[in-house]
Amino acid sequence: MKSSIWNDATVSRRSVLQGIAAVAVVGFTGIRFGMSEALAAANDKYPEDAFKQKSEADAIKSLYGKTAEKSDKVKLDAPEIAENGAVVPVAVSSSLPDVTSIAILVTENPNTLAAAYRILPGAAPSVSNRLKMAKTSNVIAVVEAGGKLYSATKEVKVTVGGCGG
Amino acid sequence: MASTIRVRATASGDSTEVQALIQHPMDSGFVKNAKGELIPPHYIQQVVIEHGGKPVFIADWGPAVSKDPYLKFAFKGGKKGDDLKVSWTDNKGASDTLTAKIQ
Numbered sequence: 001m002k003s004s005i006w007n008d009a010t011v012s013r014r015s016v017l018q019g020i021a022a023v024a025v026v027g028f029t030g031i032r033f034g035m036s037e038a039l040a041a042a043n044d045k046y047p048e049d050a051f052k053q054k055s056e057a058d059a060i061k062s063l064y065g066k067t068a069e070k071s072d073k074v075k076l077d078a079p080e081i082a083e084n085g086a087v088v089p090v091a092v093s094s095s096l097p098d099v100t101s102i103a104i105l106v107t108e109n110p111n112t113l114a115a116a117y118r119i120l121p122g123a124a125p126s127v128s129n130r131l132k133m134a135k136t137s138n139v140i141a142v143v144e145a146g147g148k149l150y151s152a153t154k155e156v157k158v159t160v161g162g163c164g165g
Numbered sequence: 166m167a168s169t170i171r172v173r174a175t176a177s178g179d180s181t182e183v184q185a186l187i188q189h190p191m192d193s194g195f196v197k198n199a200k201g202e203l204i205p206p207h208y209i210q211q212v213v214i215e216h217g218g219k220p221v222f223i224a225d226w227g228p229a230v231s232k233d234p235y236l237k238f239a240f241k242g243g244k245k246g247d248d249l250k251v252s253w254t255d256n257k258g259a260s261d262t263l264t265a266k267i268q
Contacts, residue, residue, distance in 0.1 A: 086231060117225070129230060
């Protein structure tokens with residue numbers, strides 16, 4: 001008798017746990033679907049979560065939902081040495097066809113994603129801007145072309161940090 | 166108040182080159198003021214550039230974009246005399262818009 005109660009308790013606790021796990025899986029998949037639909041629709045919503053990510057892999061995944069491969073068709077123009085980390089000129093362009101997006105990440109910054117640009121029909125696959133860099137860091141340019149991601153990386157040495165920007 | 170946005174858009178052939186300069190503090194939230202208190206984040210999140218009522222370029226920015234941001238890009242289909250509308254919104258909900266003529 002005693003043992004059957006014990007068993008019942010075990011079963012019910014297990015089923016509760018399974019229930020929780022099932023809800024978690026369903027919820028997570030739901031969020032994932034929501035994200036990819038939002039990306040596919042290319043709406044003009046600000047990608048808040050991508051800008052909060054600490055690592056470049058997480059930021060790229062949050063922004064595009066996939067990973068990038070290195071390509072020499074992504075051109076990243078940034079100085080070898082930046083005397084002022086508060087204003088580092090960075091330009092990205094690409095010779096790839098069907099470019100739909102360009103993102104720029106600074107790996108040593110508190111949040112790696114610095115800027116993401118949507119290249120709408122008619123716009124050239126090229127952008128220039130100025131970024132802040134906390135310290136010497138790799139700068140990564142990510143280009144989305146034909147639904148795939150390509151990247152280029154360059155190290156920029158910073159002699160005076162840009163957080164005082 | 167004068168606009169926070171300055172735009173130069175130049176058409177040459179089929180391509181229009183756009184340069185925009187926006188006055189904004191772009192506070193990252195990591196910097197302390199003279200009293201040692203953190204300055205709260207205050208930065209532009211989105212810049213939309215429209216031509217002929219349609220967006221041609223959208224910039225999503227984090228606080229790592231430099232103070233008084235500069236942006237340069239190009240698009241096809243613009244003509245001299247066309248209107249080009251530039252608008253930004255920041256994380257505090259402030260915004261500004263400027264319509265410039267393509268030169």
